[in-house]
Amino acid sequence: MSFILYWWMKTEMRYLESLSSSRLPLSLVTICCVIMSYALCIGATIKKLIQKTIAVLAEPKRSAHTIIFVSPVMKGKWSCGVCRKExxxxxGAYTCNVCSDYAVHTRCALRRDIWDGIELEGVPEEDKDIEAFERISDGIILHFSHGCHLKFETSGVYDENKFCQACTLSINEENCYICVExxxxxxxxCAYAPRKKVHPLHPHPLIQKAIDENPVFVCGVCLRISNGFIYQCANQDCNYILDVVCASASEPFDYQGHQHPLFLALDPNEKPICHICKSTEVQNVFNCIEVQCDFIICFKCATLPYLVRYKHDExxxxxxxxxxASGSDWCELCEGKLAIGGKEGFxxxxDCCTTLHINCLLGLEPYSxxxxxxxxxxxxxxxxxxNSATRPICKDCNSRCQYPTFVVHTEDMVSYFICTFFNHP
Known part of the structure; x- marks a missing residue:
C-alpha cells in the first residue's frame, strides 16, 4: 500500500511541476512529502489549491478574451487552442466564457511564449473593438488614417502605379476606397481591418497606426522593411510592431499553396524547416496538423502574394x-537560371511558361x-x-538596378541611386 501511495504522490508532483516553469512553493512540497499517510486527502486539497492559484483570468495570445481554469471541462470534444491536440x-483546462468552443491545456496556457505571466483576477477586460472608420453615407467613409472622405470603388483594372497605403501592395482588380481629393x-x-486586435504571436493587444514620422520600419515577424501602416503593441513599455500583412495572418491560415488549413501549433522545442525557402533560422511558422502531413511555412513565405501580375503577361x-523548378526554367527579367530544388520560391x-525570381518580380523590399x-x-x-527607358546605376554594386524599385538618396543637394538601402545582395 505504501508503495502505491508513494507512486501516486510522485505522479501528482510531476503533474504539478508540469503546470508551471517555476518550482512549486516550499510549503506545498512539504505538504506533499511529509503527510504521506493522508495522500488521497492531500491530493484533493492540492488540486483545490491549484485551481485557486491558476483559476485566474489570463490572456494568452490566441484568445481575444480573458480565460479561466475550469475542472472538469463541459462535456464534448475539445481541442487545445494552442497545440490543437485533444x-x-x-x-481541466482554461476556457473562455465568451467563446463557447475555446479551451487550452493548462500546460499550453502557461507556456512562457504564450502567457506574459500577468494574472488578471478581478481585472475587467479592456474596451472592445476600436472603430477604424466612420461611415458617412453609402460608399463613403472617413478612415482614421486620412482626413478626407474615401469613396468605395469597384476596380476591375490592374494598375501597377496604384498602391494601398496600408499594406503597400498594388491594386490588383480589387475593390478599394479612394480619396475624393x-x-x-x-x-x-485593409479599410475594414480592425483598429485593435489580438495577434497569436504576441501577448498584448496591438493598435493599428498610420505612421508619419520615421515611416520605415522592420516587421517583428517577417523582418521585412515596410513603409505602410503598423500594428503596434498597446503596452507603452513594449516596442513590438507588425506590418499589416503579417498582422492579418490568423488561425486557421488558409494558404492557397496547401490543401489543409494551417496553425501556429508547432512544439516550441522543435526546430522547424520552411518547406518553401528551406530556412532553419525561422521562429514563427504555420504548420499543418493533419495526420501524416508535415507541411511547414515561415511567415516570410506565407505572406508573399500568392498571385501577382507581371506587366508583360496578361x-x-x-x-x-x-x-x-525545372532545368529549363529561367528568369525572364534577369535571365538567370532558377535554382533547381533551390532555397527560395519563384x-x-x-499559360505562358513565364518564370521570375521573387526579388526580380517584387523587388528587394516588396512592402515599401x-x-x-x-x-x-x-x-x-x-x-x-x-520603369524608365534607362535603368540607373547603383552606387553600391556599380551595376544597373534590375529590380522594380530603387532608392534615391539625396544629401547636400546631391542625389545618387542604390538598388536598396537595406540588405543589398
Missing amino acids: VDRDY CNFILHER HYLTFCRGDE YKCN KPCETFPFNDGELRYQRN
Missing part, C-alpha cells in the same frame, strides 16, 4: 516552391511603396519605380 476534460487608396479589406503568376505563369520620401540623417531617401 483536451481531456477530466484534467487626393491619390490616397486603401484596399477594401495572366496572373502563381507562387511556386523552389523544388518545382513565380510562374502556367514607391514615391515615398522619408528623412535620413541630413538628407532623405525616396523609393522610385524602375
Whole structure:
C-alpha cells in the first residue's frame, strides 16, 4: 500500500511541476512529502489549491478574451487552442466564457511564449473593438488614417502605379476606397481591418497606426522593411510592431499553396524547416496538423502574394516552391537560371511558361511603396519605380538596378541611386 501511495504522490508532483516553469512553493512540497499517510486527502486539497492559484483570468495570445481554469471541462470534444491536440476534460483546462468552443491545456496556457505571466483576477477586460472608420453615407467613409472622405470603388483594372497605403501592395482588380481629393487608396479589406486586435504571436493587444514620422520600419515577424501602416503593441513599455500583412495572418491560415488549413501549433522545442525557402533560422511558422502531413511555412513565405501580375503577361503568376523548378526554367527579367530544388520560391505563369525570381518580380523590399520620401540623417531617401527607358546605376554594386524599385538618396543637394538601402545582395 505504501508503495502505491508513494507512486501516486510522485505522479501528482510531476503533474504539478508540469503546470508551471517555476518550482512549486516550499510549503506545498512539504505538504506533499511529509503527510504521506493522508495522500488521497492531500491530493484533493492540492488540486483545490491549484485551481485557486491558476483559476485566474489570463490572456494568452490566441484568445481575444480573458480565460479561466475550469475542472472538469463541459462535456464534448475539445481541442487545445494552442497545440490543437485533444483536451481531456477530466484534467481541466482554461476556457473562455465568451467563446463557447475555446479551451487550452493548462500546460499550453502557461507556456512562457504564450502567457506574459500577468494574472488578471478581478481585472475587467479592456474596451472592445476600436472603430477604424466612420461611415458617412453609402460608399463613403472617413478612415482614421486620412482626413478626407474615401469613396468605395469597384476596380476591375490592374494598375501597377496604384498602391494601398496600408499594406503597400498594388491594386490588383480589387475593390478599394479612394480619396475624393487626393491619390490616397486603401484596399477594401485593409479599410475594414480592425483598429485593435489580438495577434497569436504576441501577448498584448496591438493598435493599428498610420505612421508619419520615421515611416520605415522592420516587421517583428517577417523582418521585412515596410513603409505602410503598423500594428503596434498597446503596452507603452513594449516596442513590438507588425506590418499589416503579417498582422492579418490568423488561425486557421488558409494558404492557397496547401490543401489543409494551417496553425501556429508547432512544439516550441522543435526546430522547424520552411518547406518553401528551406530556412532553419525561422521562429514563427504555420504548420499543418493533419495526420501524416508535415507541411511547414515561415511567415516570410506565407505572406508573399500568392498571385501577382507581371506587366508583360496578361495572366496572373502563381507562387511556386523552389523544388518545382525545372532545368529549363529561367528568369525572364534577369535571365538567370532558377535554382533547381533551390532555397527560395519563384513565380510562374502556367499559360505562358513565364518564370521570375521573387526579388526580380517584387523587388528587394516588396512592402515599401514607391514615391515615398522619408528623412535620413541630413538628407532623405525616396523609393522610385524602375520603369524608365534607362535603368540607373547603383552606387553600391556599380551595376544597373534590375529590380522594380530603387532608392534615391539625396544629401547636400546631391542625389545618387542604390538598388536598396537595406540588405543589398
